[in-house]
Each structure stands twice: as C-alpha cells, then as structure tokens.
Amino acid sequence: MPRRGNHEGSIRRRADGRWEGRVMLSGRRYSVYGRTAAEARRKLQELAQRYRLGELPALTPPRPLTLNEWAETWLRDCAGRLRPRTVLTYRQALSPLLSLLGRTRLDRLEPLRLSHAFTSLRGQVGSRTLEQGYTYLHACLEAARKLGLLPYNPLDRVPRPRHERGERAAWGVAEARRFAQACHADGSPIARLLLFCLATGCRLSEALGCRWDDLDTAAGTLRVARHVYWVGREWREGEVKTRAARRTVPLPQLARQALTTPAPSYPYVFWAGQPPTRKQLSYAMRRLCQAAQVPPIPPYALRSVHASLLTHAGLDVAATRAHLGHARATTTLEHYARALPGDRRAAALLDGLFRL
Incomplete structure (x- = not known):
C-alpha cells in the first residue's frame, strides 16, 4: 500500500453512515465530514490548502466547540x-x-x-x-x-414548529372612539401617549422617541426620526430602523389633543426622567380598556387598529404603507390593514352587481 503524503490524512466510514476525514496539522487533530468518501477527501484537501495559506487557525477551533x-x-x-x-x-x-x-x-x-x-x-x-x-x-x-x-x-x-396566530379582539370605530374618550378623561402622560399612537399609527418606540423639536405645530406634522426602547433594564435611543420608517406624519386633531404645553427642561413629549416600561404600559392599557368597556388589546395593537381605520375610510394600500413607515406593502396587508367587524361594503358591492 503506498504511503500517504504529508497532510493527506485518513478517511473512515462512521456508524451513522457519514465519512470522516482526519488529519494532524501542527500537532493538532482536525476532522471533516462528508456524505461520501470523495466529499470527505475533498474537504481534507481544502483543509490542507487553508493550512498552507495560514488561514486554518482562524477557521478551525483548537478543540471541539459546544x-x-x-x-x-x-x-x-x-x-x-x-x-x-x-x-x-x-x-x-x-x-x-x-x-x-x-x-x-x-x-x-x-x-x-x-x-x-x-x-x-x-x-x-x-x-x-x-x-x-x-x-x-x-x-x-x-x-x-x-x-x-x-x-x-x-x-x-427537522420540521419547523408551527405557530398559529390567535384571533385578537377586533375594534371597530365605536370601540376606538370610546378608548379615545377614556384616554382624554384619564389625562395621564401614558394615556396621552396611547391616544397619540391610536391617532397617528406611530409605533410605541417612535412615540416615546418623539421630541418637541420634531413637531411642527404650524404645519401640523411630526418628523419621525428616532425611537426609544428598552433593552433589559436599560433604555436606549437610536435612529429608526429603515429608510421607510423615517417619515413625516400628519397630525389629526385627535393627536394634537394628546399634546401638552412644551416643558423646556424635558425634551421628550410624553415622559421625563425615563420612559415608561413595558409593564407600566400594559397595566395602563388594561385599565383604560376597562374604563372604555372595550375588549383588551396590547398597547402595540393600537397601530393595527389605526391601520384598519384607514382601510375602512378608503385609504389605498400604497398610502397606508407610506403613512405607517413600512418598507413593503405586504407587511401592511398581512399584519395591519384588517377589515373592521361588521363591514358590509363587500356585500353592498355584490348587491349592486347582481341587482335583478
């Protein structure tokens, strides 16, 4: 049997059917695996080539990793x-x-x-x-x-585990109005924040990142450029994720009512000191839903309610996507723009088509 050359290694078939190639390089044993002996041999040759080029120490761990x-x-x-x-x-x-x-x-x-x-x-x-x-x-x-x-x-x-999204309680126009009234009656900073999210469709993190200098009260617009979010027990501020998220949002009268008089010492519109935590936001949301006598939903779902209201009002998908700051219209359609309960426009259109 011819003697193996330097860095050629050896090849054997494992009990699980795979082929393993082993080689000693600089006093360290390396293993590669393949479905066939030819594949294992090719990988050994590639390993030897990386060794000769000085790339091997950076690519292969000194011992098996967990x-x-x-x-x-x-x-x-x-x-x-x-x-x-x-x-x-x-x-x-x-x-x-x-x-x-x-x-x-x-x-x-x-x-x-x-x-x-x-x-x-x-x-x-x-x-x-x-x-x-x-x-x-x-x-x-x-x-x-x-x-x-x-x-x-x-x-x-391994098959991917499947997650079936549960049916979230749907709000119509009447529920949104009652919730807005409950926020007005409450008047707390968190209630004003949640009302602002309902009125503008902003993400919670975008509303938390809203500064007074982002507001143009004369034009009635908000420049969305940053967001504030929690990472563990620390809050951080950063730019919004995508180019589409950097946008100018028109402020309806309902959103303007959520604003207060600017405080020179506090740059953020809805909080001072530190932003409210997720726990505080969830507690306030449950309390306001109870006061408004509407089905409870999580705070982030106010953005979906806003999108559904826009769809109900007849705003097209392209305009809704730009307004919400989505990079793709499919995101708007699949996750946000839902039909409101009791919407009979489809039935009315069909009645018109099949009128006898």
Whole structure:
C-alpha cells in the first residue's frame, strides 16, 4: 500500500453512515465530514490548502466547540451587525433550547436529538417562542456550516414548529372612539401617549422617541426620526430602523389633543426622567380598556387598529404603507390593514352587481 503524503490524512466510514476525514496539522487533530468518501477527501484537501495559506487557525477551533460556546460566538457577531434589542430577542428565544442542548458538542448535533428537544419543549414554552428559537438556531448552525464547523445543517432535517396566530379582539370605530374618550378623561402622560399612537399609527418606540423639536405645530406634522426602547433594564435611543420608517406624519386633531404645553427642561413629549416600561404600559392599557368597556388589546395593537381605520375610510394600500413607515406593502396587508367587524361594503358591492 503506498504511503500517504504529508497532510493527506485518513478517511473512515462512521456508524451513522457519514465519512470522516482526519488529519494532524501542527500537532493538532482536525476532522471533516462528508456524505461520501470523495466529499470527505475533498474537504481534507481544502483543509490542507487553508493550512498552507495560514488561514486554518482562524477557521478551525483548537478543540471541539459546544453549542453553548458557538452560540455565544455567533451572538457576539450578531451584536456587531444588529440592534441590541434584536440580539436580546435572539438570546431569549434560544435560551430554552440551549438549556437542553447547550453542552452538546457542535459536531455531535444530530437531527434526532434536535427533534427530541423541540418535542420536549412543546407545551413548556409558547409556540411563537418555539418557532423563533427554530429560526435563530437554524441561522446559528448555518453560520457554523459555512465556516466548515459542521458538514451540514442538522436543522434542515427537522420540521419547523408551527405557530398559529390567535384571533385578537377586533375594534371597530365605536370601540376606538370610546378608548379615545377614556384616554382624554384619564389625562395621564401614558394615556396621552396611547391616544397619540391610536391617532397617528406611530409605533410605541417612535412615540416615546418623539421630541418637541420634531413637531411642527404650524404645519401640523411630526418628523419621525428616532425611537426609544428598552433593552433589559436599560433604555436606549437610536435612529429608526429603515429608510421607510423615517417619515413625516400628519397630525389629526385627535393627536394634537394628546399634546401638552412644551416643558423646556424635558425634551421628550410624553415622559421625563425615563420612559415608561413595558409593564407600566400594559397595566395602563388594561385599565383604560376597562374604563372604555372595550375588549383588551396590547398597547402595540393600537397601530393595527389605526391601520384598519384607514382601510375602512378608503385609504389605498400604497398610502397606508407610506403613512405607517413600512418598507413593503405586504407587511401592511398581512399584519395591519384588517377589515373592521361588521363591514358590509363587500356585500353592498355584490348587491349592486347582481341587482335583478
């Protein structure tokens, strides 16, 4: 049998049917995997080429990584590209999965083990969290595959958990009016903030980021350029996410009624010191819904109510998309512009078409 040359390594077939190639480089053993012997041999050759070019130490870990270690590396990389709140969402969604799989070596993650993890978490965490966890873990493992740390993405062989959106209580014009009246009667800063969101369709974070110098009272407009949001126990201010979100919003009379006299020492319109927390906003929303005798909805749903009112009034999708600051009209159609309960315009149109 001819003797193997330097950095050629050896190839063997594993019990799981995959082919493993092993090679010693600078006193360190490396392993690659393939579905066929030819694929494993090719990967060994690519590994040797990276070694000769001096790229191998940066691409291959000195020891097998656990999923916890790789996920932390991947999240740190995400922190350099994404907003802190987005990274926090990734971390929270991955947490249940990492509690079960975190100590597993990255190269020993198999579809069956991943499938068992998702099955065991079903019922313990919400279906939305489980769906998000699948999405973010798939991206995490895909990044490992692209760097050669995995031969393939094992989540490709695991069905995605399905999240069925529940039916949210729908508000019509009458419910929106009663809620606006309850906000007027309350008069607190949070009540004025929520009334402003209903009247303008602004995101809560955009309304919290609203400064007095963003308002043009003569023209009756608001320049949306920044948002204020919470990351854990810290609040932060930043520019809005997309170009479409940077917009000028006309202020109807209802929105102007939510404003007070500017306070020179407080640059923000709806808060001073620190913005209200999610807990404070949710508590105020429940209290105002009860006072208005309307079905309870979360604070962020006021934006959807606003969009539905615009649709009911006859505003076209393109104008609604620009008004809400969406980059794509599909977002407006799928998640915001819903028909109001009791809307009989479709029936009236059909009656006109089939009048005998």
